[in-house]
Amino acid sequence: MNLFTEYSSDRQQFIIRVKGKFDFSMVQEFRQAYSELSDSSINVVVDFRETEYIDSAALGMLLNMRKSLSNHTRPIQLINCRPEIRKILDISRFDKLFQID
Amino acid sequence: MRVLIIDDQAVNREQLREMVTEFGYSPLTVESGEDALVVFNEFSPDLVLLDVMMPGLKGDEIAPQLKKLANQVHLPIIFITALDDKRTLLRCLEAGGDDFLSKPFDPLVLGAKLKAHLRTRKLSQTLEQNNKHLAYHSARIDREHRIVKRIFNNALNRNLGDYPYLSTLFLPLSVFNGDTLLTAASPIGNLYIFLGDFTGHGLAAAIGTLPASQTFYSMAARGAPVGQIATEINNRLSELLPEDMFCAAVLIELSASGQRLSYWNGGMNGPQLIGPEGEFLGELAPQHVALGILPSDQFDPAVTTLRVDIGSRVLLATDGLIELGKEHGQMLGASGLRLLLQHFHWEFNSVAHEIKALTKEWHQHDDITLALLECVPTGILAQVPSTDLSQLPFRVRCDMTMNEIRSQDPIASFLRAFEHIPGFKPHRSALFTLLSESYNNAIDHGLLRMDSRLKQSPDGFERYYVERERRLLELEDGLITIEVDYKPESKSLTFTVSDSGLGFLPQKGTNVAEENTEGAIGGEVNFGRGLSLIRELARDVQWLHGGRTICFVYLLQ
Known part of the structure; x- marks a missing residue:
């Protein structure tokens, strides 16, 4: 298991962390992680602190999530990106689609 | 209990010695204050019976010296006197006397006084003992605290x-x-x-x-x-x-x-x-x-x-x-x-x-x-220690048949090998992305002829990978070659990834990712992003052999 999810203590945030390699091998697990979110006011956060590698399949998965959660009121946050990951997100102009910190 | 008897008169000494012995204590008699000072340390008395009037040192002159020799422990001194002179009595008390015994000696009174004063002596001895223990422990704790303090400082520094x-x-x-x-x-x-x-x-x-x-x-x-x-x-x-x-x-x-x-x-x-x-x-x-x-x-x-x-x-x-x-x-x-x-x-x-x-x-x-x-922005981004790049050129080539393609993860293997080459580690994320994009393109589009448009719907995205898995299992013949060429002088890694498929060429002049966002269709087209990653991370991207080979250069800078 390289994917972890947790709620913040006020349950206003749902955090997904991917450890190590974020690529197509995560497709199902990643989809499942957010598929049961029913509360559209919840703030979805992908925490990249432990993500070392990322490729275009992961970018696709993030876009897919964005599409699935389009009824959510708050933008999806991508946080704790190390510079190399940030670069990949920037190349694909994800800053326009997600809130990146 | 030892009792030192100091009296210049033999009769008195004898009488007192007998009584003291009778009470079960050990007496030692001396004739003068000078003699008392000589035997004091060796005898180490618990109580002193001291005659006031003696030739040479007088009782009230000896008392302070004896007290001094007794150190911290209380040494009871009982003056022997025939005097009723209040002034002398007072002087004796000031000199450190604790009590008086008047002549002629009454055994009952002497017995009671000895008992009382030796009790005080005993208390004082216990107190002294305890103080010594306390001082020892206190010194030990101080020392231990110093050591522990050091450990704390080291642990929290x-x-x-x-x-x-x-x-x-x-x-x-x-x-x-x-x-x-x-x-x-x-x-x-x-x-x-x-x-x-x-x-x-x-x-x-x-x-x-x-x-x-x-x-x-x-x-x-x-x-x-x-x-x-x-x-x-x-x-x-x-x-x-x-x-x-x-x-x-x-x-x-x-x-x-x-x-x-x-x-x-x-x-x-x-x-x-x-x-x-x-x-x-x-x-x-x-x-x-x-x-x-x-x-x-x-x-x-x-x-x-x-x-x-x-x-x-x-x-x-x-x-x-x-x-x-x-x-x-x-x-x-x-x-x-x-x-x-x-x-x-x-x-x-x-x-x-x-x-x-x-x-x-x-x-x-x-x-x-x-x-x-x-x-505020923390400004504490950990600096990756830059090690000098390896000066040893190398070339690796990996030919994979369908068996290996189905069972092996060549990207992970390449990355593990790269990690150990001096100066490569800071680039591992980019190297992963480049390898992953080019290798997966060769499989998906070169060998398996997958159609990326399938990825456009959320369901399709998953179906795409299910379909990929199915085709991967079915395909009988296929070959992918990954070649990496490292040249230290130009700090360059040249990647060549070839497949035995029909070839795959990107549509002319498309940079789908750009269209994707700048064309305001916000992720409607969920493919083509991989190639733009290669274009941005690497240089000299070329397609050879009718699209069956992609070749690009990554600079380790």
Whole structure:
């Protein structure tokens, strides 16, 4: 298991962390992680602190999530990106689609 | 019990010796004060019967000297006298006499007096013994404290030494502090702060800071999330601490940008969040019980995250400060502390000075820790130590048939090998992306003829990978070659990835990713992104052999 999810203590945030390699091998697990979110006011956060590698399949998965959660009121946050990951997100102009910190 | 009898008259000496022997004590008789001083140390008397009137040294002259020889232990001196002269009696008392015995000697009186005075002597001896023990233990504890203090200093010295946006004040009650403030940087430049307050104070309270700090530092170095760090510290402490001891603590993580604050608070009075204009925004209130209480299966690691404006402040204080003055009916309190800082316009040194003054006025009862954190970009991004690039050129080639393609992960293997080549490690993320994109393109489009348009719907995205898996199992013939050529002089890695398929060429002039976002269709087209990653991360991208080979150069700079 390289994917972890947790709620913040006020349950206003749902955090997904991917450890190590974020690529197509995560497709199902990643989809499942957010598929049961029913509360559209919840703030979805992908925490990249432990993500070392990322490729275009992961970018696709993030876009897919964005599409699935389009009824959510708050933008999806991508946080704790190390510079190399940030670069990949920037190349694909994800800053326009997600809130990146 | 030894009794020294000093009398110049043989009759008296004889009489006293007999009586003393009768009572069961060991007597020694001497004729003069001078003789008494000679035998004193060897005989080491517990009591002295001293004649007042003697030739040579008089009784009241000898008494002080004998007392002196007896050191710290009380030596009862009973003067033998026939005098009723009050002035002489007084002089004897002043000289250190404890009692009188008048001639002729009454055995009953002598017996009673000896008994009483020897009891005092015994008490004094016990006291002296205890004092010696006490002094020994005190010296030993001092020495042990010095050693332990050293260990504490070593254990806690991994804090960020000169982080400019955190001001601190520590006022422990004793050498050892039951409060602990730890700081560390994460690999991506986030700042961690741990403020803990162990039950009680002194060494017993401080001891828990050792395991807590070691866990904190090692988890922080890995960049672990706050909830996980709290979980680990809790596990350590609940294993180690006795049941009645725990640690109220707050763990804070400030993002490298200085604008995101996550915290886990267990039983610590809430740190106060202050806006850039000095306005009070609220407390980072405790959501959990303190560390070291709950077993790991009941522990709740949930954190709270909030966005803060640049220039906001977090004010952290332990109970020792919040409750300062409680005994005087004028407890400082959280709001009092805030007012104090506002009063001094957040100038920390003045505040610290004022608090020190207050502790003197109101008397401090617990360890005090105060910290003021400024929320600004941390500027502590860990510098990757740059090692010199390997000067050894190499070329690797990996030919994969369908068996290997189905069962092996060549990208992971390449990356593992690259990690060990000097100077390659900082590039591993980019190398992963390049290898992953080119290799998966060769499989998906070269060998399997997958249609990326399938990925456009959420369901399709998953169907795409299911279909890929199916085709991968079915395909009988296929070959992929990955070749990597390293040239130290140009610091370049040339990748050549070929497949035995029909070839794959990108549509002319398309950069789908750009269209994707700039064309305002916001992710409607969920493919083509991989090629733009290769184009951006590498240079000299070429398609050869009718699209069956992609070739690009990555510069290790």
